[in-house]
Amino acid sequence: MDKRALRAALSVYLVIGSAHCKGRPLLEVVAAALRGGVTMVQFREKDSPLSLRETVALGRALRERCRQFGVPFIVNDRVDLALLLDADGVHVGQEDLPPSEARKLLGPGRIVGMSVSTPEELDVALREEPDYLGVGPVYATTSKADAGDPVGTELVAYVRSRTDLPLVGIGGIAPENAAAVIAAGADGVAVVSAIGSASDPEAAARALARAVRGHQAGV
Amino acid sequence: MDKRALRAALSVYLVIGSAHCKGRPLLEVVAAALRGGVTMVQFREKDSPLSLRETVALGRALRERCRQFGVPFIVNDRVDLALLLDADGVHVGQEDLPPSEARKLLGPGRIVGMSVSTPEELDVALREEPDYLGVGPVYATTSKADAGDPVGTELVAYVRSRTDLPLVGIGGIAPENAAAVIAAGADGVAVVSAIGSASDPEAAARALARAVRGHQAGV
Numbered sequence: 442m443d444k445r446a447l448r449a450a451l452s453v454y455l456v457i458g459s460a461h462c463k464g465r466p467l468l469e470v471v472a473a474a475l476r477g478g479v480t481m482v483q484f485r486e487k488d489s490p491l492s493l494r495e496t497v498a499l500g501r502a503l504r505e506r507c508r509q510f511g512v513p514f515i516v517n518d519r520v521d522l523a524l525l526l527d528a529d530g531v532h533v534g535q536e537d538l539p540p541s542e543a544r545k546l547l548g549p550g551r552i553v554g555m556s557v558s559t560p561e562e563l564d565v566a567l568r569e570e571p572d573y574l575g576v577g578p579v580y581a582t583t584s585k586a587d588a589g590d591p592v593g594t595e596l597v598a599y600v601r602s603r604t605d606l607p608l609v610g611i612g613g614i615a616p617e618n619a620a621a622v623i624a625a626g627a628d629g630v631a632v633v634s635a636i637g638s639a640s641d642p643e644a645a646a647r648a649l650a651r652a653v654r655g656h657q658a659g660v
Numbered sequence: 661m662d663k664r665a666l667r668a669a670l671s672v673y674l675v676i677g678s679a680h681c682k683g684r685p686l687l688e689v690v691a692a693a694l695r696g697g698v699t700m701v702q703f704r705e706k707d708s709p710l711s712l713r714e715t716v717a718l719g720r721a722l723r724e725r726c727r728q729f730g731v732p733f734i735v736n737d738r739v740d741l742a743l744l745l746d747a748d749g750v751h752v753g754q755e756d757l758p759p760s761e762a763r764k765l766l767g768p769g770r771i772v773g774m775s776v777s778t779p780e781e782l783d784v785a786l787r788e789e790p791d792y793l794g795v796g797p798v799y800a801t802t803s804k805a806d807a808g809d810p811v812g813t814e815l816v817a818y819v820r821s822r823t824d825l826p827l828v829g830i831g832g833i834a835p836e837n838a839a840a841v842i843a844a845g846a847d848g849v850a851v852v853s854a855i856g857s858a859s860d861p862e863a864a865a866r867a868l869a870r871a872v873r874g875h876q877a878g879v
Contacts, residue, residue: 492755521739525761536711542744 442513442529442552444607447573449480450513451609451629452657453650456483456532458517459491459499461584461637468502470642475510477646479636480629482507483532485517493522500526513552520546530554532575535562540569556611558589563600575631576600578612579622584633588612594625601626616645619652629653661732661748661771663826666792668699669732670828670848671876672869675702675751677736678710678718680803680856687721689861694729696865698855699848701726702751704736712741719745732771739765749773751794754781759788775830777811782819794850795819797831798841803852807831813844820845835864838871848872 442450455474462470471482484503486496500516504526507514515530516523520543523531530552531543540553547553555571557563558578566574576597578588597610610622611631619630630653639645661669674693681689690701703722705715719735723745726733734749735742739762742750749771750762759772766772774790776782777797785793795816797807816829829841830850838849849872858864 493757494755494761497757497761519738519740521743521757521762521765524740524765525757536713538712538716538740538744542713542716543740546740546743 442550442572447552447607448628451573451607451631452480452653453478453646454481454483454609454611454629454631455479455636455646456485456517456611456631456633457637458484458486458489460489461485461633463638467499468506470637471503472506473641473643474636474646475506475512477636477643478650479512479646480650481513481515483515483517483631484526484528485532485633487517496522497525500528504528515552515554523547523551530572532556533571535565540566540571557600558592558596560596560599563603567604571606573607573609573628574600574604575609575611576627577610577631579610580613580618582613582634584637585612594621597622597625597627614649616648616652619649620656623653623656661769661791666771666826667847670792670826670850671699671872672697672865673700673702673828673830673848673850674698674855674865675704675736675830675850675852676856677703677705677708679708680704680852682857686718687725689856690722691725692860692862693855693865694725694731696855696862697869698731698865699869700732700734702734702736702850703745703747704751704852706736715741716744719747723747734771734773742766742770749791751775752790754784759785759790776819777808777815779815779818782822786823790825792826792828792847793819793823794828794830795846796829796850798829799832799837801832801853803856804831813840816841816844816846833868835867835871838868839875842872842875 459467513529516528518537532554534556552572554573555566556575609629609631610627614630615635678686732748735747737756751773753775771791773792774785775794828848828850829846833849834854855864
């Protein structure tokens with residue numbers, strides 16, 4: 442995927458696992474989000490009660506659904522799972538496999554994203570040459586227990602000043618504050634709860650897409 | 661590796677990670693164990709304080725050391741790590757990737773082992789066609805927090821009665837009780853603490869090898 446297409450795909454990036462759906466089936470929530478206009482999906486079944494056997498089965502169904510919508514499907518952390526699911530790529534944290542190692546296994550043409558939550562982590566990430574960066578938590582979030590203190594849109598702006606890599610903000614982002622993340626230099630917003638916890642995930646995805654696109658277009 | 665060679669490799673199987681070495685460097689403990697005569701090594705850095713970046717670096721050093729001794733090097737759970745380290749195989753638990761999926765990624769000719777701790781888990785394992793089974797915990801163990809109650813040599817004997825797959829007992833095995841595990845039908849013993857916690861890992865490995873080989877030879 443070229444950089445321009447990847448920037449577009451990052452616009453409204455759903456990051457989600459079974460634990461984030463308020464007891465609803467993950468596949469239903471993701472399907473609704475796809476109808477509402479999410480542009481990329483990351484399957485994040487980390488610290489999950491599911492066995493990897495169950496995770497593989499669920500991942501195959503999700504992967505198929507994303508393909509129907511022409512939306513890239515990314516797997517969190519486990520490159521073996523990404524390969525088994527024929528995912529479009531993998532997203533790694535600073536403690537996970539380094540992007541350079543992940544890329545050896547995935548081969549060329551797949552997406553490798555990396556999380557950044559401090560300037561020091563940015564230095565690490567830039568040496569590893571991921572395809573995109575996830576920067577956050579921008580705002581306070583309850584979706585990730587170990588997310589740390591919010592870094593604000595300031596870190597988004599700082600990362601943008603250091604690199605022209607495709608870049609997405611994550612952490613506590615909702616339709617009301619999405620524009621500020623884009624204004625700080627992000628190509629898109631990644632969300633967990635804003636869609637996973639919404640009573641109407643399709644409407645929530647649509648509202649986010651509107652907020653992001655409105656600002657991207659300069660409206 | 662053919663079945664006969666695999667049975668021999670399972671004779672004295674060291675399963676180990678940084679957490680099991682009483683603060684000593686893992687590479688030193690494994691090197692001593694190899695000198696003492698362990699016949700297979702499993703790198704088990706699960707729930708480790710190491711990042712995967714550090715795990716990859718450590719794994720490459722271990723892998724090289726095992727190669728010098730002509731001893732198969734197996735990675736616990738993560739097939740992506742096994743591929744990166746060019747390991748001889750992977751060992752999976754019941755919650756990990758199923759052997760059939762692991763084998764898709766590893767390709768033919770690599771070893772896939774699976775843990776079994778109940779008759780029901782044996783049924784699952786036999787459907788998956790792993791290359792060998794690890795049965796336990798045979799005796800009480802402190803090396804694995806979630807190991808469950810000891811299954812005794814009875815489960816080893818039961819598994820042996822159901823399959824001629826290469827089979828290793830694991831859990832609380834030491835030179836004093838290793839012979840009983842072989843007598844119950846195991847091809848070898850897998851140990852963590854018996855070597856990792858020993859004041860002299862080389863001597864501990866040698867004592868285990870003697871206990872197992874003595875019994876295998878009918879002495």
